[in-house]
Structures are given as structure tokens and as C-alpha cells.
Amino acid sequence: MIGIDWGTTAFRAYRLAPGGTILDRRESEGGILSVPPGGFPAALSAAIGPWLAEGESLVLLCGMVGSRQGWQEVPYLSCPAGPAEITGALTTLPFAGARCLLVPGLTTRDSGGVPDVMRGEETKLIGLLAELGNASALACLPGTHSKWARLEGGRIASFSTHMTGEVRAVLLEHSILGRLAKEEAPMDEAAFLRGVRRAREAGGMLHHLFGTRGLGLMGELTPEATSSYLSGVLIGHEVSAALADGVPQGPIHLAGSATLTRSYALAFGAFGLDHRLHDPDLVLRGLVLIAETLP
């Protein structure tokens, strides 16, 4: 089979053996925003044509490709949802070369009734659920838009998105804080943890952000340490808010890029929280599991 995670700015396709062994991969920056309207079948053929020619006949896609800006907008499935609900709601896409199925995204509402959405992370969580079974668990998938999901009884009970990564990026690129920070500075763990501690103090996030400038002006934070400190402030606020209604019994299940999971693991340590790091390729596991349920 062919499994594809087609996001906003990235395209990742994998040719998979039964069981999930990766036989080949195609990764590019050809995210959905780079595809012209109506151009999705052609873009897919160009990317995986050779695999189809060699006999692959099933393509399973997840991610923003199922959004309004993607190939075809498919409705969100409401939480709680697990493998049965998700595999029961696959959408067949019109594609000449193979059977082509799209995994639906999920929606939930928080205690204030405000809707939240995910596309792509539900497939990662299916991979995670296969490891965790029916146990209640809390998962954290950091990213541009970090997802925190509560898993219960083998399903995704609810989730919450935090705009942490994108807020960090726009502040560093476009605000006065970016002028203080040395670009492309390596991660400074001490500065990051100082930011995490800062997030737990009084004052609020909007004040803590400006404090980054105060520290820089007074020579109490170096340009090299500024982006790490800012990350700590933002991730510290995210973790505080995500755990405001209770700390989980077991570890927080963490999966994502090496850089981000390292930061989140440090933050969890500062909060006295246990975590368990999972394979960053959970999405492949989820795609294979969904494919295995197909008739």
C-alpha cells in the first residue's frame, strides 16, 4: 500500500509492506498550498506514479489534503472517535490509477463550547491507541499547532489545540522580540528552562512576552539565548493551560520531531511530569492500521 501525509506545506508518501515496513519514500515541500486548483490527481500521479506502475493499488491519505484548501473537503468526524468510527468514514477520491481513500479529520468542543479541529493527527493517534489499548491517557503532539488529546476506552475522547509554534514563529519573524534574538541560535537549555519557570509566575503571557524585551535591554538575556527563552515562555504557558484541569495519572505520551520533543520533555521535567516518548512516525502506523481494516 501507499500511505500519504499531505499537509499544508509538506508532502510525505511512503510505500509500505504489510505490517508497515517502509519500502520507499517520497518527501517534498509540495504541500497542498503549492498545488493549483484541480491539480491534485496530477500531483499525486507525478509523485507516486512509479509505485503504481509497479503494482500498488491502494493509496491512503491523511492531513490537510482533506481541507477546504485541499483535494476535496471532507467533513470532520466528531469526538469521541476511535479506529472504528474513523475507518467507517473514509472518503473515496476520484483517481484513475488506484483505490484512493482519505482519512477524515476530527472535531471536538471544549468546556466553553468552542470548536476545535485536527486533520492528520487523528491518524497518529490511531497509531498511538494501538500501543496504549483501552487505558486512559493524555497525548501531546507538539507542532505549529500543538495537539493535546485525551484517550479513553480505545478512542480519542477530546482534544485541544494550542497555537504555540505559529505564535513563536510570527513573534520571532515580525515583532520587536525578533530584533533582539540572534537568528538560528542553537537551543539553550538553561534559557529555555528559565522561560518555562517564567511562564509559571504571575503576570500573564502578554506581560511575559514583553519581559523578554526587558531582559534583553538590561543585558540580562543574550541575543543567542532569546529564542530559547521565548520558546520556554510559550511552551510553559501551553503546558500550564493544558494541565489546568488535572494532571494525568500516567505519563504524558509525547510524539513529534526530535527538536520539539526535546523541548517539551524538558518542560515536562520542570513541571515534575513524567512522559513517554513515542516513535515520530506514528502516522505510518496509523495508516497501516486503517488499511488493515479495509475489505
Place this chain on the structure above:
Amino acid sequence: MIGIDWGTTAFRAYRLAPGGTILDRRESEGGILSVPPGGFPAALSAAIGPWLAEGESLVLLCGMVGSRQGWQEVPYLSCPAGPAEITGALTTLPFAGARCLLVPGLTTRDSGGVPDVMRGEETKLIGLLAELGNASALACLPGTHSKWARLEGGRIASFSTHMTGEVRAVLLEHSILGRLAKEEAPMDEAAFLRGVRRAREAGGMLHHLFGTRGLGLMGELTPEATSSYLSGVLIGHEVSAALADGVPQGPIHLAGSATLTRSYALAFGAFGLDHRLHDPDLVLRGLVLIAETLP
């Protein structure tokens, strides 16, 4: 006398009669970032030369003109500071056409020991102190970087900056939230208040920001209402944080542009807080009061 508020992106000069009556004004976008290094005396001459030729001999300046990027960096004065400390710390600038004095900015440290800074707002607060006398009071000066100041015994005891206006601007211009918002939509009071209420719910600011997108995707927030809702979320978080360690006995003293003070007044109402609106030209009053103390 001539009073000047020379900020990062704006230049505002006033020819003032004794007592503060405005005789003439020059306002431009010639903020300090538009002045080349060493170009401040020439820029000042160009702006106020005619007034000097007619006999004005005292120029009092406040704002970012006293920062590292300005005419001359002058040290911050530490809080608590009042009119006596501030007028005792004026810096004479080298300028051929007149006696030219610069008002120092202030610095303070919050409960976490993090430094905060202001340049220009201290002059507005001197204007406000003249109205309030020695009473304890809380002042809110909204802006790109909103300032909350605690006034005690006729001095500025401490203050706190919130990056609200700048965070709103970068999110609308550069983040995924801007793509949902209709640009230049007029203020929508109902949407603004909905955002303020949202800020008081659980979830944290980074989640509330993403919720703006969830509401938009689900058709529960219109593009026209999105920027007002976002303002409400951010200002709601600012007000919550600024009052976390106690609500003031009297009204919150509010001064700033008509647009911003209208928004903050609405937010205060939603929090059940009294406020008193002050003249937006407090800075002139402060400059005149400082000038009156000069020998």
C-alpha cells in the same frame, strides 16, 4: 515652550503657551526609526525651526528619542519615581537653537524580578498624577505595548507592560488567523465582548487563539467579526492578568486613543470594573508640568 513626544514611528511637536494651551502643532510619521544616525538635530530643526525663529527657547522631549535607537540613550530612572525624581533627571541634549531637555524613561521589576521599561508614558503619568494627587490609583494606558501603572503617594510605584497591541497586529498580518479575518472591518462590539468572555474561560491564551480559527471554520464567527473577537480575547487576557493580584479600590484610570479606550472600557464593563476616561493629551500636560519646575 515646545513639547515633543518623539516615538518609534511618530513625531508630535506642540508649541505651548504657559498653562499648556496649544498654539500650534506639527505631527508626522517621522519617528526615530526614520532618522539617520546623527540626524536628530537636523530633523528637529526642520520640524520646529519656524517656532524657534519666532522666539521659542525651550524644547522638552519625551519618548523613544531617549532610547538606544534615538538621539541619545539616557538611563532609565528606577521606580518608585514621581515628578521630583523625573524633573531632577532631565538630560540636556546638544542642540544649537534652544535649550533642549530630554525626559528619562522609567524601569521597574515585577514580582519575578524581571525588568520592565517605559519611555514616554512616564510623562503622561505625570499629567495624570497632577489630577489624582497622592491617592493610590491604577492607570491603564493601552497601546502597542499597554502600560498598567500603580500610582501611590504622588509617584509611579510600579508598572507592567503587556504586548497586546503588537501581538494582535502580527497575528492578523502574518498568522493563519489573518487569513480568516476581513481586513479593515469596523469594530463589532458583540464579537469583541464574546472574545473578552472567552478569555475568562479555561484553556489558556494559546488555545483561545486557535479557537478563533475553529469558530471561523465552523461558520460560528464571520470574517467581519474576527478581528474584533481576537481583540477581545487578547485584551481580556491582558485585563485578567493585570488584575490577578487584586482589583483596585477606585476606578481604573484610562487614557489613550479613542479606538483603544473604547475597547478597554467595554472590557472593563464585562469584568464589572469601573473606569474613568482621561484626556488623551495627557502627555502635553506632563510636559508643561515638568517645564514649570525648571529654574
